[in-house]
Amino acid sequence: ELRQHLRYPRSLLSLQSRVLLQYHQETAATFHGQQDVWDEPQELAENTSPVPYRPEYGLYTIPGETDAAFHLTTVFVPAGRQNLTGVLLGRTDDLGVPESILFDVPVADQVPGPRQVEALVEQDPLISQQFSLWRTGGSQVWTGHLHLVPVGDRLVYMEPVFLAAEADAIPELRRFVVSDGRRVAMTETLEAAIAELEAIEITGPRTAATEDSFTEDEDFLTLPSENSDLMPMQVWPSEALELLEEAESSAQEGNWQGFGAALTELRLLLEGLRD
Numbered sequence: 001e002l003r004q005h006l007r008y009p010r011s012l013l014s015l016q017s018r019v020l021l022q023y024h025q026e027t028a029a030t031f032h033g034q035q036d037v038w039d040e041p042q043e044l045a046e047n048t049s050p051v052p053y054r055p056e057y058g059l060y061t062i063p064g065e066t067d068a069a070f071h072l073t074t075v076f077v078p079a080g081r082q083n084l085t086g087v088l089l090g091r092t093d094d095l096g097v098p099e100s101i102l103f104d105v106p107v108a109d110q111v112p113g114p115r116q117v118e119a120l121v122e123q124d125p126l127i128s129q130q131f132s133l134w135r136t137g138g139s140q141v142w143t144g145h146l147h148l149v150p151v152g153d154r155l156v157y158m159e160p161v162f163l164a165a166e167a168d169a170i171p172e173l174r175r176f177v178v179s180d181g182r183r184v185a186m187t188e189t190l191e192a193a194i195a196e197l198e199a200i201e202i203t204g205p206r207t208a209a210t211e212d213s214f215t216e217d218e219d220f221l222t223l224p225s226e227n228s229d230l231m232p233m234q235v236w237p238s239e240a241l242e243l244l245e246e247a248e249s250s251a252q253e254g255n256w257q258g259f260g261a262a263l264t265e266l267r268l269l270l271e272g273l274r275d
Contacts, residue, residue, distance in 0.1 A: 003096030008072040011056050013090040017074050020088065038076040038085060041113045043146050052214040053114050053146075055090075060149050062089065062101070075148055077113045081242050087148065089157070107265050112181040114146050117157045121177055124184045130175075131196045143177065150246060151194065157178050157250045158190065167239070 021038045025031040034100045042050040055074040056200035069091050076086035087103040105111050112120065121127055121143075134141045144160040177245065178193040185196035247262035 003092075006092045006096040007057065007070060008090035008092055008098050009099075010055055012098070013072050013074060013088065013100070016087055016090075017055070017076070018088070019256050020076070020102065021079075024086065025085060033255075034260075039079045041075060041077045041082065041084075043116045044118055044143070050115070056145055056147055058147060062150055063153060075114065080114045080246065082115045084113045084155075112156065114148075114157070117179050117181060118146065118159075120179060120181070121184055125188050127177065127184065130186070134163060135249040138165070140166075142171075154180060156194070156197075158193075161186070163222055167230075178229075181256060218268075219236070 009178055017040065020072045022031070022034070024038065025036050030036055041053045042055050047049040050124055051227075053075060056070050057070065057072050059068050059070050061069070063072070072090040074088050075084060076088070077083060084105050088096065089101040089103070093103075094099050127142040140163070141153050142162055144162060144227050147158045149156055149158055157179045159177040161177060162171040164171045172250070174208070175186050175188060177184065178190070178197050179185070180197060181198045183197055185193045185200060186190045187193045187196055243262050243265050247259050250262060251261040
């Protein structure tokens with residue numbers, strides 16, 4: 001039937017996400033003190049100016065389910081910071097009835113948000129080298145929307161890379177960038193990018209490669225489950241500094257609830273790194 005093919009309205013999810021920025025807080029004390037306010041993250045538009053992260057459709061299976069469904073997805077970050085704190089999904093059932101699902105991301109997990117992942121991609125020596133090589137040849141290079149998709153029991157960011165030989169040329173899809181927030185991989189196909197991500201050691205540096213090193217791989221490998229609580233070394237110092245500055249600002253304003261909340265998050269971050 002036609003109802004089976006109805007998709008969740010983008011405008012509805014956008015309205016719900018704006019309401020949830022404050023009204024996800026479950027206790028009166030938390031809401032009154034505005035201790036856990038969320039914000040809409042940003043992403044780069046054509047590698048230049050940051051724009052609000054937009055909801056995007058995708059066909060995938062969420063944790064706890066076995067069948068893939070057509071979801072509309074958006075994400076949240078804490079106000080004033082960039083780590084991921086929530087994921088909102090919208091979908092319709094076989095009768096066309098819409099439903100939304102909100103996943104909370106624990107603060108202790110310190111999952112990087114969209115801008116932190118984009119920074120991780122920009123700092124990757126292999127990807128930076130390839131982009132520079134293309135641009136030196138006169139081509140224009142830019143990345144598309146940064147998708148957040150569940151793969152197995154974790155969240156993975158996926159981003160297409162487009163190349164145009166001239167300013168008015170039609171862009172060509174050339175690569176896929178995949179990141180789990182700790183590692184980054186870029187190859188010609190999405191399946192190969194995920195497989196390469198599986199092979200990267202978390203603590204090992206990536207070596208430079210030539211254009212010929214990007215080959216297709218037919219095997220689809222899920223991401224490993226061990227060390228899932230680690231975060232990139234480029235991310236946690238800035239996150240700790242943001243929490244410290246937030247605590248100092250709250251103390252200067254006499255906001256002792258905010259001061260305590262920031263110190264608690266900082267302690268969880270440092271304890272997670274120690275473990």
